[in-house]
Amino acid sequence: MMKLIVQYFEWYLDKNDNLWKKVVEETPLLKRLGVTDVWLPPAYKGKKGSDDSGYGVYDLYDLGEFDQKGSIRTKYGTREEYLDAISSLQASGINVLADVVLNHKLGADYTEAVLADRYDEEERSQVLERVNIDAWTGFDFKKRNNKYSDFKWNKQHFTSVDYDQLNEQSGLYKFVDKEWSNNIDEELENYDYLMGADVDFNDDEVINEYLNWGKWYLEVAPVNGFRLDAIKHIDFDFFPLWLKALRQNKELFVVGEYWSSDVRALENYLMESEYTMQLFDVALHYNLYDASLLKADYDLRDIFKNTLVLNQPEYAVTFVDNHDTQTGQSLESMVLPWFREIANALILLRNGGIPCVFYLDLYDDNIQKLMELRSLKSKTVYDYFDDPECIGFSYNCNQGLTVLISNGEARFKKMFVGRHHAQKVFIDQLGNCDEEVIINEKGIGVFKVEAQSVSVYSLKGNEDD
Secondary structure, three states: OOOOEEEOOOOOOOHHHOHHHHHHHHHHHHHHOOOOEEEOOOOOEEOOHHHOOOOOEEEOOOOOOOOEOOEOOEOOEOHHHHHHHHHHHHHOOOEEEEEEOOOEEOOOOEEEEEEEEEEOOOOOOOEEEEEEEEEEEEEOOOOOOOOOOOOOEOHHHEEEEEEEOOOOEEEEEEEOOOOOOOOOOOOOOOOOOOOOEEEOOOOHHHHHHHHHHHHHHHHHOOOOEEEEOOHHHOOOOHHHHHHHHHOOOOOOEEEEOOOOOOHHHHHHHHHHOOOOOEEEOHHHHHHHHHHHHHHHHOOHHHOOOOOHHHHOHHHEEEEOOOHHHOOOOOOOOOOOHHHHHHHHHHHHOOOOOEEEEEHHHHOOHHHHHHHHHHHHOOOOEEEEOOOOOEEEEEEOOOOOEEEEEEOOOOEEEEEEOOHHHOOOEEEEOOOOOOOOEEOOOOOEEEEEEOOOEEEEEEEHHHOOO
């Protein structure tokens, strides 16, 4: 069965909606749409308690069980509700991907005195001053009282912070006795530091703790794989080690978030991490975003140019948007509404890569149709990338599947669908075009797409040979 991932959350979810319960309620829908994997948000307690998205990680062992940070539950529900959501999906044959955030920690319980160098945040080779600071690096999790783990985090386990409590000043402070990883993304000269208290992946205690936590997590929440957060900020040697240990007893599907529009950076990380995971095709996301901004000025023939799905499709997870690209978020680059149906057709109905549908698109009727039509694909595809404003592709398959896209005016295009469809009638399953298309004796039809739209044609009446 072809993989199809759904990211089942977005940034601005209301905590009162209780996502874990909604997952259980919506499992039948996800099954009907052909979803094979569901990516769930971070399930552990964050700095803001029940108001935290999970990316402001406080306690990795608190899945909504302990009264910490002002609540027992997380934004998405309680530990029991999380485990019920996993069980519901897996009982329907749907795999679960847990969101793993290991780069940083926030919401420390106490400060520690540290000698630090304050760096220029944009040019990280420049030290501005050396200063004594009080850093939020002490985590003792007293409310959990050593349940599941007695590991306590302190300044030994971090490299840097972004706030000095002593002088009440924000800045980038690297501890004098620590070094940032060299095996890291080179943006800003060294992009080890991202936020909060930056975890030191050169510390043996940290490595051992994360290995122990990973094994514990799989025992408690038997997920089928992971989405790995912010991997460009984590020493490139870490995840091959971590995943090798966790895969000794279980097969795991893993996709990493390496946020770069440069496909060369993505391919370099695949090599550096020994091809231990897939990567989100961020380069394709930005092509889709640019296409939505430029409309007819974007050459659709280049939509897959310089992307991971073109260069290494077996390692690409394609997506239109995610929680970070939403309006108001750190990587804001939301594909414009008029292009969203087109963009989803491009990731769902192509053979390359594994598509990941975003929560905000999941409940759109036509995008649900695209998800269902995905099952009609075959290996044999004919591309018609011959016009800067109108591209198409068709499959030689039993029920037929022909996709036509325009970012300009309405267009017609002749496309081959197979001689076995001669004299049969194709219709636009999305309802964007009303015209019926009769296939000629050579297996060719003349298909229409409306202005700035997408049409997906297959046999009228769902015929099958």
